[in-house]
Amino acid sequence: MQFLWGVKTVCFVRKDTIMRQLSLLTDLYEFSMANGFQQELPDTWGTFDVFFRKVPDHGSFVISAGLQQVVEALQQFTFTAADLTYFKSLDLWDDDFLDYLASFQMQCKLTAVPEGTPVFPREPFLTIEGPLAQAQLLETLILNIVNHQSLIATKARRMTYAANGRPIMEFGARRAQGPDSAVYGTRAAIIGGALSTSNVLAAQQFDIPVAGTMAHSWIQAFDDELTAFRTWAKHYPDNSALLVDTYDVLTSGVPNAITVFQELRAQGHEPVGIRIDSGDVAALTTQARAMLDAAGFPNAKITISNALDETIITSLLHQGAPVDNFGIGENLITSASAPVLSGVYKLAAVEQDGHCIPKIKISASRAKLTMPGKKQVYRLYRPGTNVAFADLIALQNEPVTTLKELAVYDSNPINLKAQRPLTDFEARPLLKATDLSANDFPSLATIRKHSQAQLETLPAPTQRLVNPDEYPVYMTAALAELQAQLAAVD
Numbered sequence: 001m002q003f004l005w006g007v008k009t010v011c012f013v014r015k016d017t018i019m020r021q022l023s024l025l026t027d028l029y030e031f032s033m034a035n036g037f038q039q040e041l042p043d044t045w046g047t048f049d050v051f052f053r054k055v056p057d058h059g060s061f062v063i064s065a066g067l068q069q070v071v072e073a074l075q076q077f078t079f080t081a082a083d084l085t086y087f088k089s090l091d092l093w094d095d096d097f098l099d100y101l102a103s104f105q106m107q108c109k110l111t112a113v114p115e116g117t118p119v120f121p122r123e124p125f126l127t128i129e130g131p132l133a134q135a136q137l138l139e140t141l142i143l144n145i146v147n148h149q150s151l152i153a154t155k156a157r158r159m160t161y162a163a164n165g166r167p168i169m170e171f172g173a174r175r176a177q178g179p180d181s182a183v184y185g186t187r188a189a190i191i192g193g194a195l196s197t198s199n200v201l202a203a204q205q206f207d208i209p210v211a212g213t214m215a216h217s218w219i220q221a222f223d224d225e226l227t228a229f230r231t232w233a234k235h236y237p238d239n240s241a242l243l244v245d246t247y248d249v250l251t252s253g254v255p256n257a258i259t260v261f262q263e264l265r266a267q268g269h270e271p272v273g274i275r276i277d278s279g280d281v282a283a284l285t286t287q288a289r290a291m292l293d294a295a296g297f298p299n300a301k302i303t304i305s306n307a308l309d310e311t312i313i314t315s316l317l318h319q320g321a322p323v324d325n326f327g328i329g330e331n332l333i334t335s336a337s338a339p340v341l342s343g344v345y346k347l348a349a350v351e352q353d354g355h356c357i358p359k360i361k362i363s364a365s366r367a368k369l370t371m372p373g374k375k376q377v378y379r380l381y382r383p384g385t386n387v388a389f390a391d392l393i394a395l396q397n398e399p400v401t402t403l404k405e406l407a408v409y410d411s412n413p414i415n416l417k418a419q420r421p422l423t424d425f426e427a428r429p430l431l432k433a434t435d436l437s438a439n440d441f442p443s444l445a446t447i448r449k450h451s452q453a454q455l456e457t458l459p460a461p462t463q464r465l466v467n468p469d470e471y472p473v474y475m476t477a478a479l480a481e482l483q484a485q486l487a488a489v490d
């Protein structure tokens, strides 16, 4: 791992303590439906799938993130006396329903892909099964959490790809859409590949390496730049990352930094490097690198910042800019170029008296046709390898892992429904039962590693930033037939 400025790793992980009780973070209609379900279908269970149809930034995959916060939200899903008083004041729902909420006991079961797993359009990456009233109540909250974190993790993954091994420091707290987006956005950015954050709360909360340099105000506050650098070096002799663009990078910032670096070295300290935050970064980093090298500081790192994104990073590296670290704020923490992941929560089946009844949504738009029934998603590998070549959505009771041959269909409802045979595959299930009583969760470092390992199994052309190859997502013949039968199409 490359050296990171100012990194300190705290040595404990704690449960998410800023997560509030979020049972009311939902749309009114969820409560209204839950009230109705409780009266009309009290013994009916429902299975809901969470999936998306379109990948942000025209990418081919999304990095799933947010599962820990979903589990924690479900663990804390109860209603207070104040909530009940408020509900009563709305005068919308039956008293029995309010009693039910007052003694709410979560009965839902959760299956999900592990956080950090790359997932593709239309495949469920999280499912909820439970009493209809309960499962319905969770729609908005679950989507709120996973749509946000998966969006930012996916954006971070794009930037990480562009940075091609150089560390990304997350700098976005000041530009995030409020405190929650800053904290959970940082969590997601780390899942997607960022190596450190400047956000102290997120770093403490999620055991993330915390890193940072200095702002222009430090330089401005002193009589001159050299004094500002010297004073910084006095306080942080081993963490002297100097911001060199307050006045002029090449005639003032870098020469002054070199002077201070020489003084530090004379006192037995090795300087860390410089940060450039404006101007033509390719030209400035090239010249600054030459100056640092000529002065005997080839190991001083160059960090750049200033409205970076994956396109600018790609362009800078193409121009040969000698950048060691990227500090990225607004375009990462807000996913500014594609600020929405439109994940949805769709009813796939209901269960009454022990019978599972698959359900479908047809809609005017064929693209919105849903996949009925309880399902499992498989990643298909060439046997005995870690080379994935497609995903497969199957009905839950299909014996996919033991089959040698399968007839499959394209899962995209707007594509032609041509059957194709599938042989030479090893199917590994992606959706795993998730323990809702869990108190410990995988660390972000573990999730990040898992994500990276999963990405390495995917075909390289699906990962490029521009016009990636579409990764095939098939459905089994049994699922396709069930879908066609319920939709009465084809």
Ligand SMILES: Nc1ncnc2c1ncn2[C@@H]1O[C@H](COP(=O)(O)OP(=O)(O)OP(=O)(O)O)[C@@H](O)[C@H]1O
Pocket: 277, 278, 279, 280, 281, 282, 283, 305, 306, 307, 308, 312, 315, 316, 319
């Ligand atoms: N050589 C380069 N190639 C591509 N993009 C660059 C290059 N140099 C800088 N950029 C990017 O171009 C954008 C505009 O840079 P510029 O320095 O003009 O920023 P600015 O926001 O106008 O300046 P300031 O932050 O000083 O107000 C930034 O996103 C910056 O990262």
Ligand SMILES: O=P(O)(O)OC[C@H]1O[C@H](OP(=O)(O)OP(=O)(O)O)[C@H](O)[C@@H]1O
Pocket: 171, 172, 174, 175, 215, 216, 277, 305, 306, 307, 308, 327, 328, 329, 330, 331
């Ligand atoms: O550009 P971002 O990717 O969001 O990176 C974070 C920005 O935050 C700081 O800017 P600051 O708030 O000091 O404003 P300025 O540098 O634009 O004047 C820093 O100098 C970066 O430019």
Ligand SMILES: O=C(O)c1cccnc1
Pocket: 171, 172, 198, 211, 212, 213, 214, 215, 275, 305, 327, 329
């Ligand atoms: O530490 C830094 O250099 C930093 C932190 C936040 C925003 N911009 C820069």
